[in-house]
Structures are given as structure tokens and as C-alpha cells.
Amino acid sequence: MSNIVAIVGRPNVGKSTFFNRLVEERKAIEDNLSGVTRDRHYGHAQWGGKYFSVIDTGGYVIGSDDVFEAEIRKQVTLAIEEANVILFVVDCHDGLTDLDKEFANVLRSSKKPVYIVANKADTQEKELNASEFYALGLGDYDVFPIAAVSGSGTGDLLDEVIKHFPEGGIEDPDEGIPKISILGRPNVGKSSFLNALLGTERSIVTDEAGTTRDAINTRYKLYGQDFIITDTAGIRKKSKVKEDIEFYSVMRSLRTLEESDVIIVMIDAERGFEAQDMNLISLGIKNNKGIMIMVNKWDLVEKDHKTMDTIKKDMIEKLGENRWIPMIFTSVLTKQRIFQAIELAVKVYENKTRKVTTSKINDVMLAEIEKYPPPAWKGKYIKIKYVTQLPTKNPVFAFFCNLPQYIKNPYTRYLENRLRENFDFEGVPIKITYKKK
Numbered sequence: 001m002s003n004i005v006a007i008v009g010r011p012n013v014g015k016s017t018f019f020n021r022l023v024e025e026r027k028a029i030e031d032n033l034s035g036v037t038r039d040r041h042y043g044h045a046q047w048g049g050k051y052f053s054v055i056d057t058g059g060y061v062i063g064s065d066d067v068f069e070a071e072i073r074k075q076v077t078l079a080i081e082e083a084n085v086i087l088f089v090v091d092c093h094d095g096l097t098d099l100d101k102e103f104a105n106v107l108r109s110s111k112k113p114v115y116i117v118a119n120k121a122d123t124q125e126k127e128l129n130a131s132e133f134y135a136l137g138l139g140d141y142d143v144f145p146i147a148a149v150s151g152s153g154t155g156d157l158l159d160e161v162i163k164h165f166p167e168g169g170i171e172d173p174d175e176g177i178p179k180i181s182i183l184g185r186p187n188v189g190k191s192s193f194l195n196a197l198l199g200t201e202r203s204i205v206t207d208e209a210g211t212t213r214d215a216i217n218t219r220y221k222l223y224g225q226d227f228i229i230t231d232t233a234g235i236r237k238k239s240k241v242k243e244d245i246e247f248y249s250v251m252r253s254l255r256t257l258e259e260s261d262v263i264i265v266m267i268d269a270e271r272g273f274e275a276q277d278m279n280l281i282s283l284g285i286k287n288n289k290g291i292m293i294m295v296n297k298w299d300l301v302e303k304d305h306k307t308m309d310t311i312k313k314d315m316i317e318k319l320g321e322n323r324w325i326p327m328i329f330t331s332v333l334t335k336q337r338i339f340q341a342i343e344l345a346v347k348v349y350e351n352k353t354r355k356v357t358t359s360k361i362n363d364v365m366l367a368e369i370e371k372y373p374p375p376a377w378k379g380k381y382i383k384i385k386y387v388t389q390l391p392t393k394n395p396v397f398a399f400f401c402n403l404p405q406y407i408k409n410p411y412t413r414y415l416e417n418r419l420r421e422n423f424d425f426e427g428v429p430i431k432i433t434y435k436k437k
Helices: 015-023 069-082 098-108 124-136 154-164 190-198 244-259 275-286 307-322 338-352 358-371 409-422
Strands: 004-008 041-047 050-056 085-091 114-119 143-145 179-184 216-222 225-231 262-268 290-296 327-329 384-389 396-401 431-436
Touching (some): 015 041, 015 050, 015 154, 085 098, 114 124, 114 154, 143 154, 179 338, 190 225, 190 338, 262 338, 358 384
Parallel strands (some): 004 085, 085 114, 114 143, 179 225, 179 262, 262 290, 290 327, 396 431
Antiparallel strands (some): 041 050, 216 225, 384 396
């Protein structure tokens, strides 16, 4: 999609609030604390019949004590290079600052249309004060006073912005594309995995837990197939979440899980399979998602030829009835099996969307039922006559029988196991329903 707008500026001027206003969703975390946004964050918007992508960025600053400063600057520079139009957000309450002047010098070299967006112009007096930003001397474009919280002034700005778009764009370039999300505890290597796949620094990586805050979406192509891969914030136990920002980060991660087709639950090989990992898997099953386990940092584990089998056996025991979830052992640092991990996620997606013909299901499953029919209940014999896969997004099978109310859970598990044995549904929750016939 060629229509791209980048929102840039120093910290705490309201860039994420403005981004949320344009995309009409609360996708980016907003907080009065500066430096909340770190990575590039994408959304889609439309105005005047034209569709465009919007990039939210972290606050550009030089000479602070923030350990993420240099990495945030890289992300901002990449956003500026990608964009067709740049929206330079400043703050009417604070007025013109030295940081604004320094950043204006950076933007002059971009040779792209730059609009100064004077945010927090929530009174007439502040609106008049916006004229001081003309002193930045950025090209021939006007300064636009707005209030991102209420949306005041954004219409006039967007009327000008869309004049730079030669084409109408695409309403939702991500529609119909498989969505794969990477979830797990903090510091297990989620962002490093995404960067290793892409061969570029899409997400900021440090040794500090909690580096990623927003859910970071990226389009990725493998073997001619497009995917959206989402890096998410690390999820800890509720009792350990103390800050508001981490709380909102976790909420974004959980919402990403709900919107995904397949989730990769990443585990630290040194720490092993923990209760929080099982909680994420349970949430994935509850939401009917394709699921796989990626055991990362395998290079740090002392091992012999039996280590992998031993760990795998232990994890399968902990999964219990959910032993249909596949797992792969990787090292993002050495790039060991990282592409096989994505291939496995793709296979899980294919399994999730697989449709088996009614004739094939009946040929196989009626023979299995004949070998081991449902147990009689109070002298009443249960006869399953017909099976079909329902036209749903996830695998759901309807078994038509004379007495559906008398079929118990153990027999349902038997049918599920036979379905998995005969048809490839690895990594996918299966639902079985009984209907009277």
C-alpha cells in the first residue's frame, strides 16, 4: 500500500493519542509518562474516500538517560523513510522547545511533505499560540492546531494530507491474510525472533524485560504466502503486574491472541514449561486458536542425545489432553530452526482451515464407531448414523444420532482421537457436537 503517513515528534506530545484518533481504535497505549511508545506501530485509516496506513513512533530525543533512546531513533528514522507524508506533532501547552528545533533539523533532510501538527490546542488561546511553530521553518506547509483527544482540527489537516496520495489505496490490506502472533513471558526472545525472520530491526531488543509494550504487526512473506506476524508484550502473572503501562501492554497482548489465527507460545528452554505458559495455551484453546509451542534459547541448555526427548516427554505430560499441540526447539540467537518454526505455524494454520468432505469423514469415522460403539445407557443403545464437518472457521464436527444426550465425555475424547489419527488436525482444537436424527 503506497499511501503512508508517519506521526513523529519528541516524547509526550500526544502522538499515540493522535494515532488512535486517525485509526479510530485504541491500538496504541496512551499514558502521561513519556517514552511509552518504542517500536513502530501500524494502523489503517481513511479520509475523503482515500485509504492510508498510519505509523506511530516513539519520542525522538538526543542526550537523555533512556536506555532505549538510540533504538527509538532508529525506529523513527525507518518510519520517515517509509512514509509519503510526515506529521510532526508539537505541543501547544509547552510551546516551541529546543527538542522540537533539533528534530526539525532531522526532518529537513527527508525531502518529504512535513506538516506541523500543533496538538493540545484545546482553547482559543492555545490555538493562537500555535503560530509560534512557524519559526521551525519547515517548507511551504501550514501549521495545523488540533486537539487529538477530541478530534478538533484533524479534518482540515487530513484534507491537505490526502492531496499527496496519487491513488485511493486499499481499504484493509490485511484482510484475509493469516495472522500469527508470538506470545510468552517477558524476555523469552519474541522480538529477537521477529527481527531474525525479517532480517531487520522491526522490534527493539534489549536484555531488559518489558521492552516491547504495544503489539507490533508485520507483513511477512514465505514461499509465496503472505502472513501478518505480531510481536507482543511479555505476559506475567497478574500479581506481578504493578505499573499501568504493563497492565495495558498485557491487555493488548491478550487482545492480539483473540484476533490471531495461530499463536506461537514461546518458552525459555532454561526456565522450562511454567504455569503462565499453560494459562496462555488454555486461553488459546478457549478462543479456538491454532497453537504451537516454541522452546527458545536451546543453545544455552547443556544437553546430550536424550535431552530433547526427555523435555518433550515432560511437556506432553503437563499438556495432558492437549498433547495434540506441536512443539519445536529453537535458538533465535544462532537462527537454529527459526524458519522451521514458521513453517510449523503455517502448517497449523492449514490444519485449522482444512475442510474434509462428508463422504470421506463418514467412510472413516463410521468404521471407527463400528469397532467401538458408544456405551449403552440404562439399556438404551446409541446409534451414530451420520457425520459432517460444519461450515465454521474452526474444525467443528456434528455427529447425528438417536440419543445424543446419553453420549459422555470419554466417548467424545475417543472420537476426537480418531479424527486426529485419520485427518491432520495437529495444533488445532477440535469441537464435537451431537445432533438428534
